[in-house]
Amino acid sequence: MTGPTGSSLDRSMLQALYRSDIRLSRFNPLERVLVFDDFNSGTHGWVELQGNYDGESNLDTIDDHMHDFRPPQLSSCNFFDVGTHGAMSGTYALKVATRPEKGHTAVAIRRLTMAGKGRVQFETYFTYKSEAASEENQAAQQAGSGGWDGNLHPSERQFGAFTVATDICDGVRYHCVARYLNTDLDNEMRRQWVYPIVPEPTPREHLEGKAKLDRLADFTAPNPEDWKPFGEPQELCYNEVPTKVNWHYLRWLIDTSTRSNIELQVNDRVYDMRDIPVPPYDEPYGSLENLLNFYVSVRTHTNVRNFLYLDSVLISVDW
């Protein structure tokens, strides 16, 4: 971390300031905090991602796979067995929830622009859960169920994947993406970080006849073969049952001056992402100058609702 003058004094002073603020002391921001989202005070601009539509506001023109990414919720982490669990700080977290339908993806997006180029860092405290079984949802009869040994709970096998990603355009449009693949499509545990080797299909590509995805397509990269692993598998703290919430630290650093990933930290693991490719779009996009979007998604691999909870988010930059 270096300041405008690049001195270590700047860095030490900034660190001391951040550490002295009880809200920021659990983060590791770069020089400038662009976004600090404490979900006890609203959604802070995190909104459901939706596809593009025509000039008559005809929502039939939205791509099938981009019309139902579900609105994020301000969740008190409320469960059938303990009532309100609460968030890491205060009562509320941002919850992104799928439908109970294999392949359904829920996506919340945060829309910004860039006032400079350089390093950009996304930090969050998160947790992830599958919905507890009930008579109505029949989760105990869905794929991935069964086999409780008093420690490992089948609910953990019913959580598919969550993703942190960007949509950036500086003339060239590209996505930096990292996904935690908890299970594969057969509900076998993978616990593997993965990245896509293709750019995400866009509404314009659909309109031009180049891409047409099904309603439940994996829109970030539809072909499972286009996801590649990085690092060793990482076991997270699901904590046995679907109603215990343990918060994990995630820090993801990218560089918009080189359109590249730098590193991903998840709790005690740091993954070097500098050699992980970031596939750009071949064609230019208008109306997106200095686009800087972050999105989080959660995808279920069985007919059970999957949830991603964010306690708080901090995005910082070195410009």
Add this chain to the structure above:
Amino acid sequence: MHQSLTVVLERNARLTGEFTTEPYEVAWAREARWFIRVLDTEGTGTALEVTAQISPDGLHWCDLDEGPTRIEGAGLVSWPSREFGGWLRLKGRVSGDDGAMARVMIYLALKA
């Protein structure tokens, strides 16, 4: 300033038969108001009947409204829900001849 949040629980959805909306957490909110825009319908005598439901946990539900709100034809209908606890959803039914369908937007407007 009070917090507010409007969410779209169903967007351009073609509803048929019986349905429920996805569970939605509202423990932070003091006020809730439903808006249903019926964009169009198919079938003869098609009607949409909806009832707000509440839940202690997002899994088990009971009715909040005393009776269903009935909507016939295209247009916008709104009504409030009060003292709803932590969760809200709508239970509903599209009735009419075979092929009865209602294409809707369902909004939930919340305020702290």
